[in-house]
Amino acid sequence: MGIGELLMHHLPFDQKEFTLTLIDANEQALLASKALFRSKLRTFAEKNINPLRRLYAEEPTLISNEEIIASFLTRLFDRVTFSTAIESARTAEWIFEAVPEEIELKKDLFNALRKMVSLETLFFSNTSAIPIRELGERVVGFHFYNPPTHNKMLEIVGGVHRPVAEQLAKELKRTYVFAGDVPGFIGNGHYIRELRFALDLGLPPDEVDALYEKKLLRPFGPFKLAAFIGIPTVISIGKIMGIDCSPLAGIQIDPKTLKPYRAPPDAALDLEDPHVVECLRNSRNIAEHLVESGAAPDLAGVDTVLTVGFQHPYGIQYV
Amino acid sequence: MGPGRPEFDPKRGFKPFEEVLQESLDVEGIVFDEGYIGSFMSGRFLNQANLPGFLPFLVPSLLGKPCTGIEGACGTGGRAIAAGAKALLSDLADAVFVLGFEMQNRVKPLYGADILAGAAHYSKMRKAGHAHFFPGLFDTRAKAYFDAYGKERTRKGFAKWYERAIVHARNFPKSQEYYNKNSDLFNHALQLPNPDLFLPHLTVADCSKISDGAASIALFTEEGLKRNSIVDSVEIVAIGQAQGDITQYPENLLELTTTKLAIQKAFDQAKLGIKDISLFEVHDCFSISGLLSIEALGLAQPGEAPDAIFDELPVNLTGGLIGFGHPTGASGVRQLVDLQHHVQNGQYGLLVSMGGDDKTVTCVIVHKPH
Numbered sequence: 001m002g003i004g005e006l007l008m009h010h011l012p013f014d015q016k017e018f019t020l021t022l023i024d025a026n027e028q029a030l031l032a033s034k035a036l037f038r039s040k041l042r043t044f045a046e047k048n049i050n051p052l053r054r055l056y057a058e059e060p061t062l063i064s065n066e067e068i069i070a071s072f073l074t075r076l077f078d079r080v081t082f083s084t085a086i087e088s089a090r091t092a093e094w095i096f097e098a099v100p101e102e103i104e105l106k107k108d109l110f111n112a113l114r115k116m117v118s119l120e121t122l123f124f125s126n127t128s129a130i131p132i133r134e135l136g137e138r139v140v141g142f143h144f145y146n147p148p149t150h151n152k153m154l155e156i157v158g159g160v161h162r163p164v165a166e167q168l169a170k171e172l173k174r175t176y177v178f179a180g181d182v183p184g185f186i187g188n189g190h191y192i193r194e195l196r197f198a199l200d201l202g203l204p205p206d207e208v209d210a211l212y213e214k215k216l217l218r219p220f221g222p223f224k225l226a227a228f229i230g231i232p233t234v235i236s237i238g239k240i241m242g243i244d245c246s247p248l249a250g251i252q253i254d255p256k257t258l259k260p261y262r263a264p265p266d267a268a269l270d271l272e273d274p275h276v277v278e279c280l281r282n283s284r285n286i287a288e289h290l291v292e293s294g295a296a297p298d299l300a301g302v303d304t305v306l307t308v309g310f311q312h313p314y315g316i317q318y319v
Numbered sequence: 320m321g322p323g324r325p326e327f328d329p330k331r332g333f334k335p336f337e338e339v340l341q342e343s344l345d346v347e348g349i350v351f352d353e354g355y356i357g358s359f360m361s362g363r364f365l366n367q368a369n370l371p372g373f374l375p376f377l378v379p380s381l382l383g384k385p386c387t388g389i390e391g392a393c394g395t396g397g398r399a400i401a402a403g404a405k406a407l408l409s410d411l412a413d414a415v416f417v418l419g420f421e422m423q424n425r426v427k428p429l430y431g432a433d434i435l436a437g438a439a440h441y442s443k444m445r446k447a448g449h450a451h452f453f454p455g456l457f458d459t460r461a462k463a464y465f466d467a468y469g470k471e472r473t474r475k476g477f478a479k480w481y482e483r484a485i486v487h488a489r490n491f492p493k494s495q496e497y498y499n500k501n502s503d504l505f506n507h508a509l510q511l512p513n514p515d516l517f518l519p520h521l522t523v524a525d526c527s528k529i530s531d532g533a534a535s536i537a538l539f540t541e542e543g544l545k546r547n548s549i550v551d552s553v554e555i556v557a558i559g560q561a562q563g564d565i566t567q568y569p570e571n572l573l574e575l576t577t578t579k580l581a582i583q584k585a586f587d588q589a590k591l592g593i594k595d596i597s598l599f600e601v602h603d604c605f606s607i608s609g610l611l612s613i614e615a616l617g618l619a620q621p622g623e624a625p626d627a628i629f630d631e632l633p634v635n636l637t638g639g640l641i642g643f644g645h646p647t648g649a650s651g652v653r654q655l656v657d658l659q660h661h662v663q664n665g666q667y668g669l670l671v672s673m674g675g676d677d678k679t680v681t682c683v684i685v686h687k688p689h
Contacts, residue, residue: 049450063446064433
């Protein structure tokens with residue numbers, strides 16, 4: 001639903017004629033999203049009151065901030081439909097898929113959609129790991145990083161309708177990289193492998209996390225990040241990539257307590273520390289593997305995903 | 320009360336405004352003949368009008384007496400004092416109760432801006448105005464002042480005004496900025512304006528606070544003082560009132576012309592000049608209006624206020640509108656209360672209560688006898 005929120009934030013200001021349908025099988029989740037969007041979009045409108053006042057400058061009956069904001073929200077929500085029925089996608093020109101990371105679930109969904117939509121309809125999948133070719137025709141990987149309203153990273157995967165995907169990425173003000181259609185792409189391609197390396201260190205998870213945070217200056221150590229993403233999701237992604245992350249199931253970290261580590265501004269990598277060097281070399285090895293396997297176009301692409309998507313304070317290090 | 324005070328927490332709801340009015344009272348035992356109650360926009364902020372009805376609730380001796388509501392935007396307080404004084408001068412009353420109040424924090428500032436925009440000619444001006452309408456008006460005056468007299472020195476004058484306001488507010492527990500612990504006020508106020516977030520020429524430090532508050536005072540004839548056995552009082556020696564035309568833009572952005580006129584009328588009535596006044600309460604709804612008020616008073620020549628403010632001027636001892644706070648309907652009355660508390664024996668004090676962009680102005684001069 002973060003994608004829906006992002007789309008609602010961006011499209012109206014382009015003054016394009018559009019309608020947006022948000023579909024979730026779970027009615028409770030749908031209603032909760034509606035309420036959340038109303039409140040978040042009001043906050044968005046309040047923050048952008050000056051551009052909004054300019055947008056409505058030629059409308060004489062919209063005078064006060066409340067009138068302008070209320071009108072903006074009404075006009076926006078008039079274009080948005082919330083539905084639990086997949087048939088609501090029938091007339092769509094573009095369909096964004098963001099269901100859980102299960103190959104069969106996604107395949108079934110795309111097959112069902114293909115039966116009802118026109119031949120011109122284009123599909124965008126938010127999968128972070130499943131090869132796009134497994135999802136059938138007319139699908140481009142369009143992987144947003146969470147939360148899309150704050151994290152600008154986007155991986156575009158596959159050659160299908162790439163120019164359309166790229167144009168949309170620009171309009172949504174994304175930082176995008178073209179990733180190869182290899183399981184895990186670039187982001188998870190790096191993270192899951194690094195997580196496996198972290199598991200192999202044989203140290204207690206909190207020690208490993210402390211190493212990655214305090215010494216490698218990452219916002220989250222690998223195990224905390226797994227808890228943040230959701231351990232079952234991470235294990236699933238590992239399976240898709242053929243990397244066993246099942247030992248994670250035994251780790252207890254409460255995601256609600258997680259706060260990103262903020263390194264002091266003058267913090268530097270301690271290159272005298274052999275653990276630090278070992279981790280940095282591992283990270284570089286993974287990056288080189290990603291380029292060799294075709295997941296990443298080049299090392300600069302890996303750097304972009306790590307710094308923008310994963311908020312590492314630095315890219316690949318050569319030590 | 321408002322943002323800046325630790326006990327201010329909109330999530331926990333608001334004290335009933337009637338309680339806030341009661342807290343302003345210090346008139347135990349006095350028998351009043353008339354009452355005046357002023358608020359700028361209680362009809363919108365609180366959905367409450369018919370304000371005279373609250374006077375007998377607050378002051379039992381006003382039950383059955385003439386009670387009147389007063390409105391003059393942020394200059395409501397000054398006009399309420401003037402109306403009260405007129406009742407005394409008419410011989411129809413010997414003891415008059417005057418109260419001003421405003422509760423602005425029940426709405427978010429962005430929406431409050433449209434309510435406050437009613438102090439200008441809303442139907443003609445609001446649409447084209449800034450999201451934060453009133454700061455936008457004075458932003459225009461600030462720009463004109465920068466262009467005429469120099470941006471850097473004027474901004475330093477603004478910063479000094481802000482610093483003074485907070486330093487003074489720190490001496491008075493009721494001030495909205497009493498808890499402001501910033502150790503570098505001057506540089507805080509010197510931060511560059513951000514036109515994307517707020518305005519091109521003013522920052523938030525240049526603006527008076529968004530406040531909830533009430534102030535009240537008792538006015539008497541000599542007969543009224545005797546009747547109520549009051550020995551300690553301050554005398555109102557002059558009231559100058561002037562009205563500008565709200566449909567007209569200011570003639571001169573570099574001058575508060577109506578304010579100057581109200582001040583001159585007060586001086587003429589009292590047969591006094593600027594040199595006779597020891598204590599001032601000016602209407603610093605914005606730092607620029609504070610500086611322009613200094614010039615309107617004659618405490619500095621046009622263009623000189625940014626430098627004059629670096630001297631120790633006896634202005635706004637409890638912080639003014641920027642430091643003490645600006646519950647719009649209350650400020651004029653609060654200014655008179657502060658003059659009454661702080662003017663020394665033999666001294667004259669002066670207040671300027673201004674409504675809108677130099678439209679509805681009242682100047683009151685007081686004297687504390689030896």
